[in-house]
Amino acid sequence: MRNGRGPVGPERSPRPVEELLLRGGPLPEAAAYGAATYFADSRAPRGDRHVRLCTGTGCFVASAGRHVDEVEAPPSGRAELYAREWLPPGEEPDSGYPYTLITGRRLAHYNAGTMTRRTPNVEIAPAEHLDIHPDDAARLGLDEGSGVRVTSRRGSVLARVRRTEDVSPGEVFMSFHFPDVPANVLTSENTDEVTDCPEYKVTAVRLEQADRPRSPLPNGSGDR
Structure with a gap:
C-alpha cells in the first residue's frame, strides 16, 4: 500500500x-x-x-x-515465444462490402458507456460518429457531420460522418459506447482460434448516404 x-x-x-x-x-x-x-x-x-x-x-x-507457483518456467528462466502461422480474418472486404470497419473505444468513454455517459465526459463526446478518410468521404459524397448508413452482412446502423486522416483509406472506425449506434450489430461471430476473442477489428461493410440530420462534432472526439 x-x-x-x-x-x-x-x-x-x-x-x-x-x-x-x-x-x-x-x-x-x-x-x-x-x-x-x-x-x-x-x-x-x-x-x-x-x-x-x-x-x-x-x-x-x-x-x-x-497461480504464480503453478507455472513451470523454462530451463532458461526466460519466457519462450513461438511464431504462429498467419491466418486470414473471418471475412474480408469485397465488391459488395468494400470497407473494413474497426471497432473500439474512444478516450472519453469506457466500454458500454453506462458510467462515463453519466458524467461530464459526455460533453466531450456526446454522440457516436463514423471516422472515415477524407478521400473515401469525397468519393461517396459524405460531408462532415452528414448521415451515413453502415451496413455489414449482419445488420445496419446510422451514424454521423467525421472526416479524418486518423484512419487509412479503405478503413473506417466506430466505437460501441452509444446504444443508439450499436456497432456490435455489425460485427461477426468469428473468433480467435485459441482465446475465442471476437474479431471486432475486421468487419466488411458498405457505406451509403443517409438522412440523419447534420450537427457539429465536438473537438477531439476521434480519440481511440
Whole structure:
C-alpha cells in the first residue's frame, strides 16, 4: 500500500488500514459500490500481494498471485515465444462490402458507456460518429457531420460522418459506447482460434448516404 496523501487523524502509517483489510473490517463505502483494494502484506514471504474484493453483501481477501507457483518456467528462466502461422480474418472486404470497419473505444468513454455517459465526459463526446478518410468521404459524397448508413452482412446502423486522416483509406472506425449506434450489430461471430476473442477489428461493410440530420462534432472526439 502506498500513501496517496498525508495520513488523516492520529495514524501515521498505512499499516492500520492493511490490518483492517486483512481482518475484513467494515468498509461501508466500498461495500455499497463494489470495490477491489490491492495491498501488500508485509508479514507474508516475498511481499505477497492480496486483493480485497467487496460486493453489496460483504468483502473477502484473496491472494492476487495464487497461480504464480503453478507455472513451470523454462530451463532458461526466460519466457519462450513461438511464431504462429498467419491466418486470414473471418471475412474480408469485397465488391459488395468494400470497407473494413474497426471497432473500439474512444478516450472519453469506457466500454458500454453506462458510467462515463453519466458524467461530464459526455460533453466531450456526446454522440457516436463514423471516422472515415477524407478521400473515401469525397468519393461517396459524405460531408462532415452528414448521415451515413453502415451496413455489414449482419445488420445496419446510422451514424454521423467525421472526416479524418486518423484512419487509412479503405478503413473506417466506430466505437460501441452509444446504444443508439450499436456497432456490435455489425460485427461477426468469428473468433480467435485459441482465446475465442471476437474479431471486432475486421468487419466488411458498405457505406451509403443517409438522412440523419447534420450537427457539429465536438473537438477531439476521434480519440481511440
